[in-house]
Amino acid sequence: MVERISLAIRDLAVRFESDQGVVRALDGVSLDLHAGRTLGVVGESGCGKSVTARSILRLIDRPGRISGGRILLDPGTPAETDLAALDPESKRMRSVRGGRIGLIFQEPMTALSVHYTVGNQLIEAVVQHHAITPREARDRAVALLGDVGIPRPETRMAAYPFELSGGLRQRVGIAMALAGQPDILIADEPTTALDVTTQAQILTLLQRLQTEKRITLMLITHDMGVIAEMADEVAVMYLGRVVEAAPVEELFAAPRHPYTRALLRAVPTILAKPRQRLATIGGAVPHPGLRPTGCAFHPRCAESLGARCQQETPADVPPGQAGAACFLPGAAA
Ligand SMILES: Nc1ncnc2c1ncn2[C@@H]1O[C@H](COP(=O)(O)OP(=O)(O)O)[C@@H](O)[C@H]1O
Ligand SMILES: [Mg+2]
Numbered sequence: 135m136v137e138r139i140s141l142a143i144r145d146l147a148v149r150f151e152s153d154q155g156v157v158r159a160l161d162g163v164s165l166d167l168h169a170g171r172t173l174g175v176v177g178e179s180g181c182g183k184s185v186t187a188r189s190i191l192r193l194i195d196r197p198g199r200i201s202g203g204r205i206l207l208d209p210g211t212p213a214e215t216d217l218a219a220l221d222p223e224s225k226r227m228r229s230v231r232g233g234r235i236g237l238i239f240q241e242p243m244t245a246l247s248v249h250y251t252v253g254n255q256l257i258e259a260v261v262q263h264h265a266i267t268p269r270e271a272r273d274r275a276v277a278l279l280g281d282v283g284i285p286r287p288e289t290r291m292a293a294y295p296f297e298l299s300g301g302l303r304q305r306v307g308i309a310m311a312l313a314g315q316p317d318i319l320i321a322d323e324p325t326t327a328l329d330v331t332t333q334a335q336i337l338t339l340l341q342r343l344q345t346e347k348r349i350t351l352m353l354i355t356h357d358m359g360v361i362a363e364m365a366d367e368v369a370v371m372y373l374g375r376v377v378e379a380a381p382v383e384e385l386f387a388a389p390r391h392p393y394t395r396a397l398l399r400a401v402p403t404i405l406a407k408p409r410q411r412l413a414t415i416g417g418a419v420p421h422p423g424l425r426p427t428g429c430a431f432h433p434r435c436a437e438s439l440g441a442r443c444q445q446e447t448p449a450d451v452p453p454g455q456a457g458a459a460c461f462l463p464g465a466a467a
Contacts, residue, residue: 367380
């Protein structure tokens with residue numbers, strides 16, 4: 135059986151231009167979102183995960199712009215649409231944003247206003263995407279709060295976001311993302327701001343919603359533990375590129391890129407003694423404006439081959455294949 139791909143990103147490049155120069159935030163990113171599955175996107179802070187998410191929804195503002203590549207919705211079908219070629223303010227793009235693709239933020243207040251009740255904001259989000267009566271919109275908003283596991287949804291409609299706990303607020307954020315009945319959800323570090331217990335509850339909620347509503351999920355995180363729990367396929371990003379792509383079992387059993395191995399070493403395990411310090415990756419992610427030559431990871435790589443890694447850039451992983459952008463034997467796809 136050939137799996138349907140809901141969204142295919144090809145060679146996406148995003149630049150931020152300023153007086154200080156050009157920052158290549160994304161430098162040729164390719165990703166596939168398989169229908170009904172979860173793509174985990176992982177990497178340290180500053181690797182381009184949020185820029186990727188915001189590019190898909192055409193939410194990159196000046197001085198940022200998409201400078202190359204394609205973002206294909208429903209690729210290979212008569213309905214195929216390149217979102218990268220649309221005017222961000224066009225009718226089509228506005229209907230895709232929220233209607234086909236929903237976005238869940240790390241901080242739910244990004245999507246919510248402090249000035250209106252949860253109910254009013256949800257009703258507003260519902261009517262934006264559906265021509266229905268106010269009565270129906272209200273019913274749907276209450277149902278959405280129920281869907282995301284908020285107790286006594288009828289009562290919560292009158293609450294203001296600041297009256298809710300962080301966990302409930304993120305549930306409302308998820309309800310907002312679902313208001314237009316999208317079939318693709320992009321969750322950008324949806325649990326990073328939450329305590330461990332609430333984090334687990336939100337991940338369970340996302341899994342349940344995905345199954346019930348047949349949602350295609352792109353889950354962005356810096357946490358390999360979340361990847362292990364949630365992802366079917368994984369893309370590892372470093373400095374605006376995908377450096378490894380693989381099905382989740384394969385990534386954990388036989389990580390190919392030294393960067394992936396380093397990220398995995400930094401994961402707490404049940405075997406680690408409580409006070410034992412976690413391994414961290416030496417050095418910091420360089421600013422994308424100061425991209426190292428060759429393989430951008432080479433200055434931090436414990437397995438660098440020397441001159442070759444410093445001078446030559448490893449080839450990208452071809453879309454749809456498992457492999458790493460790395461010169462080590464056996465790493466490439
Ligand atoms: N508004 C902006 N202006 C200039 N540069 C930006 C802006 N937003 C993002 N960038 C650049 O893009 C890089 C990737 O950012 P981001 O996608 O937010 O990283 P991540 O989500 O992986 O932590 C940043 O390191 C930064 O250099
Ligand atoms: Mg981010």
